[in-house]
Amino acid sequence: MSVVLPTALLTDQYELTMVRAALAAGTADRRSVFELFPRRLPDGRRYGVVAGVGRALDAIERFRFDEEAIDFLRGRDVVDDATAEWLAGYRFSGDVWGYPEGEIYFPGSPLVVVEGGFAEAVLLETVLLSIYNHDCAIASAASRMTAVAEGRPCIEMGSRRTQERSAVAAARAAWVAGFTATSNLEAGRRWDIPTRGTAAHSFTLLHDSEADAFRAQLAALGEETTLLVDTYDVEQAIRTGVELTSGRLGAVRLDSGDLPVMARNVRALLDSLGATSTRIIVTSDLDEWNIAALASAPVDGYGVGTALVTGSGHPTSGFVYKLVARATDADPASPLVPVAKKSTDKISVGGRKHALRRLDADGVAEAEVIGVGAPPQGDANDRPLLVELVRGGEVVGAEPLDAARERHLRSRSELPLEALKMSRGEPAIETLWLEADGDAQANPFQH
Amino acid sequence: MSVVLPTALLTDQYELTMVRAALAAGTADRRSVFELFPRRLPDGRRYGVVAGVGRALDAIERFRFDEEAIDFLRGRDVVDDATAEWLAGYRFSGDVWGYPEGEIYFPGSPLVVVEGGFAEAVLLETVLLSIYNHDCAIASAASRMTAVAEGRPCIEMGSRRTQERSAVAAARAAWVAGFTATSNLEAGRRWDIPTRGTAAHSFTLLHDSEADAFRAQLAALGEETTLLVDTYDVEQAIRTGVELTSGRLGAVRLDSGDLPVMARNVRALLDSLGATSTRIIVTSDLDEWNIAALASAPVDGYGVGTALVTGSGHPTSGFVYKLVARATDADPASPLVPVAKKSTDKISVGGRKHALRRLDADGVAEAEVIGVGAPPQGDANDRPLLVELVRGGEVVGAEPLDAARERHLRSRSELPLEALKMSRGEPAIETLWLEADGDAQANPFQH
Incomplete structure (x- = not known):
């Protein structure tokens, strides 16, 4: 490359x-x-x-x-x-x-x-x-996002929404403006930016059960991984993830739904299950305004895609x-x-x-x-x-x-x-x- | 390459x-x-x-x-x-x-x-x-533009408004959707798309007079070239261009102003000077709606930039x-x-x-x-x-x-x-x- x-x-x-x-x-x-x-x-x-x-x-x-x-x-x-x-x-x-x-x-x-x-x-x-x-x-869009995120990590995940080489440049620009990581591997290789990524809904759907999928992911990536919990039923998925890790699960990712409400419910559930250190990452169609709206929600990180790579308008x-x-x-x-x-x-x-x-x-x-x-x-x-x-x-x-x-x-x-x-x-x-x-x-x- | x-x-x-x-x-x-x-x-x-x-x-x-x-x-x-x-x-x-x-x-x-x-x-x-x-x-934006242009040629000129490799892909997509040429040279080389381009305002400003600039361009590119006529005074520029080519000037390009009105005035002026075959190309911030608004104006071609490469919204x-x-x-x-x-x-x-x-x-x-x-x-x-x-x-x-x-x-x-x-x-x-x-x-x- x-x-x-x-x-x-x-x-x-x-x-x-x-x-x-x-x-x-x-x-x-x-x-x-x-x-x-x-x-x-x-x-x-x-x-x-x-x-x-x-x-x-x-x-x-x-x-x-x-x-x-x-x-x-x-x-x-x-x-x-x-x-x-x-x-x-x-x-x-x-x-x-x-x-x-x-x-x-x-x-x-x-x-x-x-x-x-x-x-x-x-x-x-x-x-x-x-x-x-x-x-x-x-970078101008990214800076507004990292400013309003007030220290919570922002992960660039927009590669799929923009031309494949623009994606690499976009990951780089987002990093300059304070994003903490990117999903884009070429940006990681070319510009030494931290990269992130664990699993998509397809991984859960591939397996015979959500528990099978989670077990496969945990075995390969460890308990610190982030489980995507909204393929079927969020509550059940969280219970499964916490049980499989004896409460040591790194993070859960929410990619749909009414995020401020869901984040609160998910936090309460995680805490009730003893998974008080498990983080909540949200990734559904975020932009600077949605990030602002989540300021008081118990969210530990934002994954931003389309709005970032299209300059948020x-x-x-x-x-x-x-x-x-x-x-x-x-x-x-x-x-x-x-x-x-x-x-x-x-x-x-x-x-x-x-x-x-x-x-x-x-x-x-x-x-x-x-x-x-x-x-x-x-x-x-x-x-x-x-x-x-x-x-x-x-x-x-x-x-x-x-x-x-x-x-x-x-x-x-x-x-x-x-x-x-x-x-x-x-x-x-x-x-x-x-x-x-x-x-x-x-x-x-x-x- | x-x-x-x-x-x-x-x-x-x-x-x-x-x-x-x-x-x-x-x-x-x-x-x-x-x-x-x-x-x-x-x-x-x-x-x-x-x-x-x-x-x-x-x-x-x-x-x-x-x-x-x-x-x-x-x-x-x-x-x-x-x-x-x-x-x-x-x-x-x-x-x-x-x-x-x-x-x-x-x-x-x-x-x-x-x-x-x-x-x-x-x-x-x-x-x-x-x-x-x-x-x-x-391509989806481009298709709307070529549809409303109703056969008048559309030239893709948006390279500068998008990431440098996206520009090449955009020129290709515009060609698929009926654009007739691109300004992007790599798209010309890689995809064998016709390319167009003559001169910017800087070329006129480089020379001691507009007439000097036009003479230099005509000497290098021939009378069929397109002269950019809005650096100083449009009417004077057109008179100069027509005179230097004895009325055989290929085209003039308008890159600013109220295009429907200007196009009519420019056509009348060209015709009055005997330059009845000289074409009028317009290139200022066009999108599908502006192209539609120019349907009844005496325009012979559209150069489209920003709106095309950003998918027109x-x-x-x-x-x-x-x-x-x-x-x-x-x-x-x-x-x-x-x-x-x-x-x-x-x-x-x-x-x-x-x-x-x-x-x-x-x-x-x-x-x-x-x-x-x-x-x-x-x-x-x-x-x-x-x-x-x-x-x-x-x-x-x-x-x-x-x-x-x-x-x-x-x-x-x-x-x-x-x-x-x-x-x-x-x-x-x-x-x-x-x-x-x-x-x-x-x-x-x-x-």
């Missing part, structure tokens, strides 16, 4: 035709700055979570055009011979800055800043957007990748000129962005401060948000996934309390836009 | 622990029938579209546990030594029947029927669900994979016994399913007829829906992707007219459930 796939064709055709036309026109090497950013948060959300950074860095490193890819592009006349030759030697040689993985973001946050020649930088557009738009959507993040500045000729020393499309409904702001998180004296986040063309002046408490990810084509921002996970919990804990409300709301903090001279400008993304 | 990845870890852990427990209990080889089916259509939808069959067959063929996968599973104690040995020799040896790709489905349709030993069949659960849940969601299909029958011992000759979980909110029906589409004398679909335990009696016009996909472990149901695309258009054209309404509705035809003796039974999925 450790085969490394090239990523260069995970790309929209227009990037290749632009490279072709720019090479012919002599404009391909103009130094350029592209930025990946959201114009807004998903409707009603109060913050977003950065995820996919490590995957994006992998994708940049693997972005090479092999012979088969070039033959395909040439055969379809997507590129000409000169472009094919240029692609054969392609390797991103520029710089990338970005919000580190796990960080919080808001409307307009410059999540990724790519600087390089136009052609080399425009080619990364689709693959970066694909990774960020997906992974941040999952927002399966994509709405990021765009826009040229914001470029040189007027191919001289690497030429100054950058801000550029922006004129549009009233699809805004972008010319000029390279810088960003910091403004914190008050108690360390609570107050504002996202975005400097256009120059880094904004920060106070002592302020935290710069952009870190170096790629320098001269070399990845310098790789880090263990646990670092992202810890950063997320830390950054989320800085937010004002209302950020964690489940109700629809505005972004949890305001965004201040500053000109290069430090003067404030109107928020371009506020309607 | 033609590296073939094994698929065996694209799996939930519980499938492996069930195999482990069943091997130890001596129940792993009980002949079993699993079915993949929807309990309902996404809310308000009138039909669903089968896609992903070819990908699923590939995944079954590549479902092998290599040494690295087995080391991982053994290292985490997901499996024991006996199970590890069994996995090393794993190769699905059973039979698979299913709805062919492109076919229409309804609530309860048995899209896939897998027969084999319990252990070998349960292992396919997650990867089959991942593929079908994703690909059918995309329904990013997953809600399929489940359930054990419906199994033998009482490991003897391959033992009869199958129907099994089903007892549940009021998550229904499945015991017994192997068969299915046909009932057509009236005019060839219009009237009903989905599902036989439980035996094939239903069909009339002369009725069409059996299940085809053989895998026989004794060998894939026998592979077909060119174009066959699926043609089948979809054919099957959709059989539906009653109201099936193609964009408004929320009930499934376009009813489903009849028949017992093995031919007696009708109540529809188990109707509440």
